[in-house]
Amino acid sequence: MGVLRGLVSVLGRIMIATIFLLSAVGNKIPRFNDVAQLMEQEGVPEPKIMLMGAIAFLLLGAISVILGYWARVGAFLLLVFLAAATYFFHDFWRAPPEAQQTEMIAFMKNLALMGTMVFLIANGAGAWSLDNRAHRAAGEAHDEGHDADDEEPPRKRK
Numbered sequence: 001m002g003v004l005r006g007l008v009s010v011l012g013r014i015m016i017a018t019i020f021l022l023s024a025v026g027n028k029i030p031r032f033n034d035v036a037q038l039m040e041q042e043g044v045p046e047p048k049i050m051l052m053g054a055i056a057f058l059l060l061g062a063i064s065v066i067l068g069y070w071a072r073v074g075a076f077l078l079l080v081f082l083a084a085a086t087y088f089f090h091d092f093w094r095a096p097p098e099a100q101q102t103e104m105i106a107f108m109k110n111l112a113l114m115g116t117m118v119f120l121i122a123n124g125a126g127a128w129s130l131d132n133r134a135h136r137a138a139g140e141a142h143d144e145g146h147d148a149d150d151e152e153p154p155r156k157r158k
Helices: 002-028 032-041 047-067 071-089 097-123 130-137
Strands: none
Touching (some): 002 032, 002 047, 002 071, 002 097, 071 097
């Protein structure tokens, strides 16, 4: 059961982080000036500086979540990115009637992703993460608030 839980945990972290990694590498970095111009049109202050910050948050957050290394910090970076992106780009309440449904769907998708980040912040990266491995090596595997819910209880020796 431990191997399956570890495999599913890694797969889940990869699936969660892929959207953020590809957003940075496939869109924001290669189309930097176009994205900065769009951000300016949406009312984002200092769009080039904010875009550099967004790219850093996306890359650091996604890699952190995938590796499970400082995953709570990485999830927080992605949460901040999502909150700002949702506010500036998916304000369905300001959209024209024909765009409201599309913006509402994007808003709700981001809300679900924000919930995912809150869950990761609360529970950590789980099995097969570098955070979990570090805690286990330090002998803290069963401390309260730790990510080691994947471990079996210690067996008593006879």
